[in-house]
Amino acid sequence: MKYLPNVVYTTKSGLFVRQDKNVGLLVYSQYTGLIFVVHPEDTDNTISWMNFENRLISRSTIHNALGVGWDKKVKEGAFPMPHYLEGQGKWDSRPWPKRFPIVINWLLTGNCPLACRYCDAEDLMRQKRPEPNVEDIKLIASRILLYNPLVVVLSGGEPLISPHLEECIKWLYKRAGIIIDTSGLYLNEEKRELLKKYQVAVRFSIDSPIPKCNDSLRCLSKKRINPGEANNSNSSLKNAIQSLCSSFDENLTVSVQTVATRKTINDLPFFGDRLFSLGIRSWRIHLVSLPKDNINYERLFVPMKSRKNILSKLNRTKKRWKGMDLQILDDMNRNYAVLVSPDGEFLAESNVGKGKILLDSDNPFQPDIHKIFQSVSPKNHAMRYLDSPGSRWRGG
Amino acid sequence: MNTNNKITLSKLTFLRKPYRVLLENELSCAVPSEKCGNHIVEQLEGRYPILDPMAGYGSLLSLCSKRGIPSVSIETNVPRYLWQLIKNPNLSQIFIRIIDRLLDEENSWPKVRRRADVSNSWFLIEALDIVRRLIKSISLSLIERDVSFEIKPEIIAAAVIVPFCGRLSCCTESENNPAWIKKGGIVVYMDWESDFKKYLNALKVHLVEIADRSIRGVEHKVILGDCRKIRFKNVRFHSFFTSPSYLDRLDHYKMFGPEIAFCNALGIREIKPFLSTDYIGSTLVRRTSIERFSSKVVSNFLEYIRSSCPNKSRKNYNKIYCSYYANYFYSLFEAYKNISQFLHSDFVGFIIAQNNHFRNTEVPVAQAIVEMWKSFGFRGRIIDRKEIFYFEALNLRIRARGIKAKQLGFIIKVTR
Ligand SMILES: C[S@@+](CC[C@H](N)C(=O)[O-])C[C@H]1O[C@@H](n2cnc3c(N)ncnc32)[C@H](O)[C@@H]1O
Ligand code: SF4
Numbered sequence: 001m002k003y004l005p006n007v008v009y010t011t012k013s014g015l016f017v018r019q020d021k022n023v024g025l026l027v028y029s030q031y032t033g034l035i036f037v038v039h040p041e042d043t044d045n046t047i048s049w050m051n052f053e054n055r056l057i058s059r060s061t062i063h064n065a066l067g068v069g070w071d072k073k074v075k076e077g078a079f080p081m082p083h084y085l086e087g088q089g090k091w092d093s094r095p096w097p098k099r100f101p102i103v104i105n106w107l108l109t110g111n112c113p114l115a116c117r118y119c120d121a122e123d124l125m126r127q128k129r130p131e132p133n134v135e136d137i138k139l140i141a142s143r144i145l146l147y148n149p150l151v152v153v154l155s156g157g158e159p160l161i162s163p164h165l166e167e168c169i170k171w172l173y174k175r176a177g178i179i180i181d182t183s184g185l186y187l188n189e190e191k192r193e194l195l196k197k198y199q200v201a202v203r204f205s206i207d208s209p210i211p212k213c214n215d216s217l218r219c220l221s222k223k224r225i226n227p228g229e230a231n232n233s234n235s236s237l238k239n240a241i242q243s244l245c246s247s248f249d250e251n252l253t254v255s256v257q258t259v260a261t262r263k264t265i266n267d268l269p270f271f272g273d274r275l276f277s278l279g280i281r282s283w284r285i286h287l288v289s290l291p292k293d294n295i296n297y298e299r300l301f302v303p304m305k306s307r308k309n310i311l312s313k314l315n316r317t318k319k320r321w322k323g324m325d326l327q328i329l330d331d332m333n334r335n336y337a338v339l340v341s342p343d344g345e346f347l348a349e350s351n352v353g354k355g356k357i358l359l360d361s362d363n364p365f366q367p368d369i370h371k372i373f374q375s376v377s378p379k380n381h382a383m384r385y386l387d388s389p390g391s392r393w394r395g396g
Numbered sequence: 397m398n399t400n401n402k403i404t405l406s407k408l409t410f411l412r413k414p415y416r417v418l419l420e421n422e423l424s425c426a427v428p429s430e431k432c433g434n435h436i437v438e439q440l441e442g443r444y445p446i447l448d449p450m451a452g453y454g455s456l457l458s459l460c461s462k463r464g465i466p467s468v469s470i471e472t473n474v475p476r477y478l479w480q481l482i483k484n485p486n487l488s489q490i491f492i493r494i495i496d497r498l499l500d501e502e503n504s505w506p507k508v509r510r511r512a513d514v515s516n517s518w519f520l521i522e523a524l525d526i527v528r529r530l531i532k533s534i535s536l537s538l539i540e541r542d543v544s545f546e547i548k549p550e551i552i553a554a555a556v557i558v559p560f561c562g563r564l565s566c567c568t569e570s571e572n573n574p575a576w577i578k579k580g581g582i583v584v585y586m587d588w589e590s591d592f593k594k595y596l597n598a599l600k601v602h603l604v605e606i607a608d609r610s611i612r613g614v615e616h617k618v619i620l621g622d623c624r625k626i627r628f629k630n631v632r633f634h635s636f637f638t639s640p641s642y643l644d645r646l647d648h649y650k651m652f653g654p655e656i657a658f659c660n661a662l663g664i665r666e667i668k669p670f671l672s673t674d675y676i677g678s679t680l681v682r683r684t685s686i687e688r689f690s691s692k693v694v695s696n697f698l699e700y701i702r703s704s705c706p707n708k709s710r711k712n713y714n715k716i717y718c719s720y721y722a723n724y725f726y727s728l729f730e731a732y733k734n735i736s737q738f739l740h741s742d743f744v745g746f747i748i749a750q751n752n753h754f755r756n757t758e759v760p761v762a763q764a765i766v767e768m769w770k771s772f773g774f775r776g777r778i779i780d781r782k783e784i785f786y787f788e789a790l791n792l793r794i795r796a797r798g799i800k801a802k803q804l805g806f807i808i809k810v811t812r
Contacts, residue, residue, distance in 0.1 A: 209582045210568045211516050238514040241582055245511040269571040277408055277584045278512055312573065320408055 003047065006100055008176055011050035013070045014199065018150050018207075019043070020097045025230035028150045028177035031069020032282055033201030033255045034325055035102060035150060035385050036080065038062060039087040061085050069253075074281060079325035082387035095188055096382030097144045100371060103385050104149040106140070106340045108132075109162040113220040114183050114236060117296045118259055118288050125157050131342045133273065137164040140344040141171035143366050149338075151177040151385075154200075157342070160186040169198045179203055181257070183218065183236060184243035192250050200318040201253035203284075204244050209271040211237045216262060248279055255282035261300040265310050269317040276321040278282040284327045285314070289334055291353045303378050338372060405598055409591040410584070412562035413574040414651060418453060418479060419559075419598045433459045436637055436746045436807070443634035443744060445615070449623035449735050450638055450676065454480035457616055459637075461485045464611030468633070470619045470626060472676070474669045475622040475655040478555040484611030484618055494534055494556055497599045505530070509584040515566040516580040518657035523564035523583055527658065531557050537621065550664050558655050560595050564588060565654035575651040620667065622731040624676075632740035636810075637648070639748040640728050640761065641676045676727040691771075693764045694725045697757075704755050721759070729768050736772045745810040762806035769810050770774045780807040 003009050005019045016028040025038040025046060038046045042059060049057040050066070057063045057071075061078075062085050068077040080086075084094055109132075112126035119125075132140065142154060152172050159165060160182050172178050176202040187202070195202060208214040211347045214237035233239050238378050247254050256275055260268060268285065275283055287307060290297050302310075312327060335351040338359070345364045347356040360367030373381075405416045411428045416533070437459055440446055444466045448456040451469030453476055460467040461483075471477040481487055506526045512521055534553035570576040656669045698718050705717075739745070749762040762778055769776035781804065 210578060211514055233514075235514060235516075237582075241512055241514045248511060266570070267568055269632050270569055273408055273410070274512075274582045274584060277410070278582075278586065317571065320406065 006148055008150055010051050010174050013050045013064060015050050015070075016150055017047065017050070018100075018205070019289055020100070023097050023317050026097065026102060026150050027066055029066055029069065031074070031253055032065075032077065032079075033179055033203060033253050034065075034083065034282060036065055036083045037386055038049075038066075038085050039089065039091065040290065042087045051247070053194055057103050059087060061084070064363055072153055074279075077281060077323050079282075079323070081325065081327065084386065094130050094387065096378055096386070098378055099373065100149055101149050101338045101372065101376070101381065103151045103153055103381075104144050104147065104340060105153045105155050106144060106168075106336045107156050107161040107342055108137075108154050108165065108168060109157040110342045111161055112156060112158040112183075113161070113185050113221055114158070114218055116218045116259075118217070118261065118290055118294075118300055120349070121138060121287065124339075124341050124347075129341050132164065132342055132344065134167055136344060137168050138171060140340060140365075141168060143344070144340060145175050146366070147338075147369065147372075149176050151179055154178065154180040156181075158183060158186065159180065160191055165191075166194055167296065169194065169200060170276075173198045177201075177269070181205060182243075184240040185220075185236070187243040187247065189246075192247060192252060195247075196250060196252055199237060199253075201255065201385055202247055203255045203257050204240050205259070206237065206240045206256055207258050207261070208237070208267055210264075210267060211235045213264050213267070214240075217264065219257070244278070254262045254280065255284070256280050257284040257286065259286050259288050260302060260310070261288045262302050262306070263300070265306055268310060272314070272317060272324075272326070274320055276324055281323055282325040282327075285332045287328075289332075291355075292351075304343050316380050333377065335375060335377050336384040338376055338381070346372070348372075350375075405594060409594050410563045411560065411591065411595055412577075412654070413537070413569065415559040415562070417574070419595075419602055430459070430808075433637075434463070435461060437465065439746070440635040440637065440744060443742070445617070445633070446632045447636040447735075448638045449626075449636065449731060450640060451618075452469055452476055452641075453485040454618070455639075456637055457483050457618070461614070461616060464614050466615045466617075468617040468619065470621050471654065472620070472622045472670055474620065474659050474667050475558055475652040477618065478551075478558050478667070480618045481552070482559075482599070482603070483553040483606060484616050485612065486614075486616060487547075487552070488607035488610070490538075490552065491556060491603050492600060492607070494537070494552070495596045495603070497537055498530070498534070499596055501533070502593070503588065504533075504674050505592070507576075508588070510628065511586045512582055512584045513566075513580050518565050518567065518579055519661065520566060520583060520656045522585070523566075524658070526564060526588070527557055527561050528662070531662065548664070548666060550662070551667055554659065554662060554664065554667060556599070558658060559599070560592060561658040562654040563591055563595075567654050577651060577653050579653060580747075581640055587781070612682075617797055622670065623678070624727065624734050628738045631738060632738045632743075633738055634743055636735070636739075636743075636745040636747075638745070640731075640765070641724075642752075644748065649729055659706060676724065676731060691725065691729070691764055691767055693760050693767050694722070697760055697764075698722060700757055701754070704757075717754070725764055728765065731773060732765070732768050736769075736774065739812075741812055743810075743812055747808040747810065749806045749808060751804045753807065758804065762804075762808060765808055768798040774810050774812060776810045778806050781805070781807045 003019050005021055008016055010016055010020045014030060017025045020026055023037050024040040025043040027036045027038060042062060046057065048054045048064055061080060064078040065085055068074055107121060107124055110129050112125060161178055170179060180195065180200050181203050200321050206214060207217050215235050218236045220234060220236055244254055255304055287302050288300050290301060307330060314328060333351055334349040337349065339347045346359045346367045348359055350357045357375055358364050360371040405411050431464045445468045446456060446460060449466045449470045451471045454469060455482055456467055457469050469480055471480060482491060497768060505720055506529045508522055508526065531550060531553040534556060535549035538549035538552060564583055566581045568578040568581040617721060659669050660668055698721060745767055749765055753760050766776040766778060
């Protein structure tokens with residue numbers, strides 16, 4: 001089967017692919033929520049395998065990473081870091097797709113039951129932007145899809161409390177991989193069924209295994225609106241873990257992301273043990289990124305020395321987490337993501353601490369593709385999803 | 397040291413570190429080496445039973461059981477006391493039978509539906525329920541077999557289950573420092589059974605080894621009690637071989653947070669844990685005990701701490717360090733003073749003490765001990781002094797750094 005370059009297709013195995021001249025084949029697996037690159041020389045073979053045209057894939061790195069969920073058990077997965085599935089003829093240097101966003105982050109709503117101390121979306125939240133109606137949602141979705149992102153991350157605010165969640169997911173379904181970022185608070189049975197039906201991968205935000213630490217960073221907002229919470233503990237950790245367990249029980253794709261702060265960084269190895277034994281096989285750690293003028297900067301920012309320390313410790317301890325994809329994102333540069341605000345503007349985080357900036361001021365709702373990567377660094381963008389800057393610390 | 401059957405328990409079994417270390421290393425001992433320990437025990441020939449009033453994880457019991465020498469061990473920390481029961485060769489066969497039976501009945505182990513849960517306390521009801529039910533089934537099986545022990549069946553059962561109970565607790569541990577454990581965390585119920593099986597198998601290997609290498613038919617008494625308060629009627633000891641709690645400013649009581657909480661929850665009167673302040677070397681200091689006895693060695697040391705303290709933190713410094721050390725020395729004084737009343741006139745005792753370092757100065761533990769015994773009218777002297785790598789409870793401390801790694805080890809001989 002021949003696929004046009006830069007267009008997203010779903011294969012029979014369910015995996016999403018997009019050919020890229022510069023890189024090879026980009027693949028998103030909804031069974032793991034991870035994105036990989038297949039070397040050009042393996043591309044045709046891999047596509048036929050994913051379409052059940054040939055039963056066997058010769059390269060085990062590809063089988064281990066991409067076969068999970070349909071050709072292999074989850075526990076048998078193995079994920080190389082960076083996410084480049086190299087063949088014999090390796091890339092000279094790791095290339096990245098030049099023009100097209102791999103991922104678009106859609107902030108579905110500005111409402112959120114939590115008020116995390118470090119939240120970098122706060123400037124688009126809580127009535128600072130108009131909330132979209134159903135028509136807006138359809139329009140924004142179709143605009144996003146014009147860029148052919150391999151994956152759309154539904155974020156916010158808390159995407160689960162958007163009244164248009166189902167509508168939005170239906171629009172994106174099969175046209176792009178869907179990941180939802182959530183605190184887990186509103187993940188009730190009905191929502192889990194929805195996510196399961198449309199193969200949405202769920203990524204829980206949890207920062208610490210200690211309730212007091214987690215809850216003081218990711219604190220429940222006092223003025224929150226309550227459209228039927230799934231869990232009603234006053235601990236955000238307890239809510240998240242309970243939702244995570246129920247999601248596992250119902251076979252959803254589950255992963256965890258953690259914002260590492262000065263307060264919590266030392267507990268990460270132990271946290272990893274717990275997550276691993278719970279069955280988590282994909283864990284992203286973001287070292288907190290905060291502008292210097294943030295009131296919590298001093299309290300949360302992780303000093304350089306402890307960064308090195310903990311990264312090398314994690315690289316040691318991850319040996320016990322066999323088959324877990326551990327991505328440590330230590331981005332000093334903030335201009336890696338394409339963001340879409342609740343009211344449909346395409347934005348990026350400024351790299352010089354100016355908050356969010358419009359990607360194309362002439363066309364805020366449908367920026368010119370060339371302009372996107374004037375504000376978003378293609379390299380940082382690719383690194384974010386394919387590489388792990390933290391992996392540079394491997395081996396100390 | 398026989399390490400043929402050595403079992404390694406992965407961190408991912410979530411068995412608490414102190415117990416992983418105890419199971420993996422056969423000898424856990426305040427003695428510099430087994431050779432040195434044997435050498436001392438030989439000098440106490442005929443003065444049996446040998447007493448250890450601060451018996452820790454049961455190092456004297458180990459030495460004595462191998463050589464067929466009767467011993468009496470006193471320990472105040474319940475989890476450590478229970479571990480000594482495991483080490484008592486006279487109980488090995490009973491423990492092995494308990495384990496075999498537990499493994500046979502795997503299918504009837506309590507089930508939990510949840511994968512995991514979160515709590516701010518040490519245990520959630522579900523977790524307590526599992527461990528309680530295990531204890532109950534063990535004690536019932538002991539009663540059924542109609543064996544009568546000196547020790548209650550529930551306590552025997554607790555000795556098997558307590559080392560595992562941390563696996564089901566909501567705690568958060570540090571990667572390196574085993575004494576650092578925090579109340580509150582995530583408990584993963586999923587697959588607890590397989591970890592329990594691993595634990596039971598490791599424990600069985602340990603017990604078989606103890607049974608094999610011990611000489612039978614010799615009495616080893618293990619007493620849960622505070623050596624500062626214990627009384628012996630009509631008993632006078634002819635010897636002791638002991639070592640004071642290690643002064644590392646780590647709280648060896650808090651280290652057993654989940655286990656102690658669990659013992660409390662069990663509600664068995666005989667093994668109700670003492671208050672943490674009753675533990676010698678506790679970092680929780682009783683105000684009243686400070687500066688209540690006169691010792692030249694100790695006052696000089698405390699004076700040094702006070703004077704070496706940076707000005708701005710003087711208040712804290714005095715509060716934390718001076719009180720801590722004063723409290724420690726005073727507790728030792730109380731303990732030895734009490735024990736000294738129960739020693740026979742032909743008594744000979746050995747104490748192994750380590751002087752570690754604080755702020756570039758040696759903490760004069762050994763010298764203070766000698767002074768104490770003299771004040772009770774005994775003869776005390778340091779008979780040997782060498783640099784040793786100290787390993788009370790083996791690697792249980794933070795990986796020692798620099799100067800701390802090398803300890804000055806002293807052997808003190810006490811006689812009438
Ligand atoms: C803004 S939230 C929106 C989705 C959802 N409310 C949640 O918390 O998962 C998306 C993710 O960004 C992370 N995040 C927020 N502020 C951050 C910061 N300053 N640095 C790094 N990550 C941050 C959150 O922890 C969360 O995992
Ligand atoms: S839950 Fe997410 S969106 Fe809400 S405050 Fe926290 S990080 Fe921000």
